[in-house]
Amino acid sequence: MSANGFLYFPGCSLRATGAAYEESLLELFRVLAIPLTELDDWNCCGATSYMAVDEGSAFLLSSRNLSIAAEMGGHEIMAPCAACYLVLRKTLDYVEHYPEIRAKVEAGLRAAELKAFTGVKVRHPLEILYNEVGVKALKQKTTRKWKGGKIACYYGCQAVRPYDEVDRPHNPMRMDELMNAAGAPTIDYALKTKCCGGSLTGTIHEVGVNLNEILLREAVRKGAGCIVTICPLCQFNLDTYQGEMRARGVAIDIPVLYFTQVLAWALGGDIGKIGLKRSISGRAAIEKWFSSEEAPAYA
Amino acid sequence: MWMHHPGPGAATSAVRQKAEIKMTQIARTMKYQREADPEWSARIRQLPGCERVSSCIQCGTCSGTCPLSIYMDYTPRRVISLIREGFKDDVLASKTIWLCASCYSCTVECPQQIHITDVMYSMKREAIQEKKYPSRFPIPVLAREFYAIVRSRGRNSEIPVVLRMALKSNPFILLTMMKSGWDLFRTGRISLKFEKIRKIRQLQKALDATKEVA
Numbered sequence: 001m002s003a004n005g006f007l008y009f010p011g012c013s014l015r016a017t018g019a020a021y022e023e024s025l026l027e028l029f030r031v032l033a034i035p036l037t038e039l040d041d042w043n044c045c046g047a048t049s050y051m052a053v054d055e056g057s058a059f060l061l062s063s064r065n066l067s068i069a070a071e072m073g074g075h076e077i078m079a080p081c082a083a084c085y086l087v088l089r090k091t092l093d094y095v096e097h098y099p100e101i102r103a104k105v106e107a108g109l110r111a112a113e114l115k116a117f118t119g120v121k122v123r124h125p126l127e128i129l130y131n132e133v134g135v136k137a138l139k140q141k142t143t144r145k146w147k148g149g150k151i152a153c154y155y156g157c158q159a160v161r162p163y164d165e166v167d168r169p170h171n172p173m174r175m176d177e178l179m180n181a182a183g184a185p186t187i188d189y190a191l192k193t194k195c196c197g198g199s200l201t202g203t204i205h206e207v208g209v210n211l212n213e214i215l216l217r218e219a220v221r222k223g224a225g226c227i228v229t230i231c232p233l234c235q236f237n238l239d240t241y242q243g244e245m246r247a248r249g250v251a252i253d254i255p256v257l258y259f260t261q262v263l264a265w266a267l268g269g270d271i272g273k274i275g276l277k278r279s280i281s282g283r284a285a286i287e288k289w290f291s292s293e294e295a296p297a298y299a
Numbered sequence: 300m301w302m303h304h305p306g307p308g309a310a311t312s313a314v315r316q317k318a319e320i321k322m323t324q325i326a327r328t329m330k331y332q333r334e335a336d337p338e339w340s341a342r343i344r345q346l347p348g349c350e351r352v353s354s355c356i357q358c359g360t361c362s363g364t365c366p367l368s369i370y371m372d373y374t375p376r377r378v379i380s381l382i383r384e385g386f387k388d389d390v391l392a393s394k395t396i397w398l399c400a401s402c403y404s405c406t407v408e409c410p411q412q413i414h415i416t417d418v419m420y421s422m423k424r425e426a427i428q429e430k431k432y433p434s435r436f437p438i439p440v441l442a443r444e445f446y447a448i449v450r451s452r453g454r455n456s457e458i459p460v461v462l463r464m465a466l467k468s469n470p471f472i473l474l475t476m477m478k479s480g481w482d483l484f485r486t487g488r489i490s491l492k493f494e495k496i497r498k499i500r501q502l503q504k505a506l507d508a509t510k511e512v513a
Contacts, residue, residue, distance in 0.1 A: 055420075205472065
């Protein structure tokens with residue numbers, strides 16, 4: 001990590017359905033005094049759709065963002081959204097390993113007079129907090145005592161697979177460690193990397209909702225009072241459709257939060273600036289658990 | 300007394316019934332070499348990420364780990380086998396390739412290091428290029444609408460993408476979204492401002508140039 005911090009790539013979700021992720025992330029990094037500079041005029045990462053339509057275009061979208069990072073003199077992009085993170089990370093990998101993909105990307109960058117992006121790295125906030133700040137330092141900086149329920153840490157898919165830099169693909173534990181450092185107990189959640197189905201809730205609705213019902217019911221069965229995620233799509237799916245499940249007789253109403261919301265709050269961040277009002281499910285619990293009173297958890 | 304006993308006769312008829320059901324299944328899934336297109340298979344196996352398809356040992360780990368295989372018409376293991384033999388039409392018209400949510404479970408678990416998620420992506424692209432995807436199936440329609448809006452604006456906006464996807468596939472999808480749409484709106488999670496990047500011409504120029512490379 002350089003003194004200038006990181007170039008921040010929000011991605012489309014953090015400006016819409018995942019607004020609470022951006023708000024809490026910015027507040028957390030402000031509290032930690034790690035500077036973030038937004039990537040100038042960034043474009044959409046293409047998510048899973050671009051790869052399904054045209055490979056060259058899919059890698060070009062990320063290449064433009066990487067190129068802007070090189071132009072801005074930053075060598076580390078932080079991408080909080082799992083889809084954005086993976087597309088950027090995969091672009092670095094595939095452009096290096098496949099000459100046919102490299103040829104397409106280079107032609108695109110040349111035509112638009114964009115710079116080559118050698119040396120640019122892609123990072124995720126979970127791994128930055130774990131590696132650069134560290135569990136010990138976070139524990140020391142904690143100023144509020146967690147009063148909420150046990151947490152099921154849900155890692156989802158694309159942040160931990162197929163690359164293992166954010167956390168290991170099998171039984172990732174870094175988010176659990178960060179939550180414990182902030183004073184919040186976590187459960188042993190066996191489905192922590194089982195996919196939420198991504199955009200399936202919007203396309204083949206019943207299938208998408210089924211996947212999420214399985215995840216939610218298992219978390220509750222294991223005694224979790226709350227689910228914490230690192231991806232805007234996971235949070236969206238788990239949070240949005242609980243009402244629909246209740247209408248079918250499934251007794252479920254638990255908060256689904258971003259790990260940055262819990263950390264920003266625990267580290268004494270401004271309670272009005274971490275997007276707590278944007279949650280749909282588990283409202284009563286959120287209002288009970290989160291208050292602005294300071295109580296040193298570790299004297 | 301013996302007449303009420305579900306003796307060997309009844310058991311035999313149950314087995315026979317099962318055998319008949321099995322026969323219809325076998326008849327439906329039987330493939331013939333003459334329907335295969337080995338040249339297509341050979342071309343696919345040279346695409347980035349598809350190189351190791353030939354090494355598949357048909358263990359089924361991919362299907363076992365896939366959270367969506369129970370909803371698929373062919374499991375991932377069968378898709379790999381169909382590709383290897385060259386049963387192009389079956390693969391490209393399948394719903395399986397579109398149900399794949401790109402979660403990379405199979406890719407990570409495959410004992411033969413086959414990049415199954417990449418293989419699924421290649422099949423999606425083939426299906427779109429050859430217009431073989433199931434018509435009015437929302438997932439490929441969404442992919443194409445998403446592609447179009449990002450090309451024209453540089454960023455995604457949920458509302459126009461979702462509306463177009465629904466109108467071109469199944470408008471009743473919108474009914475399933477009314478409650479969630481309202482919840483998202485009242486919590487400020489749906490933006491009515493449609494985002495656009497400043498240098499959209501630059502992006503389009505770059506996108507077009509990638510297509511000129513063979």
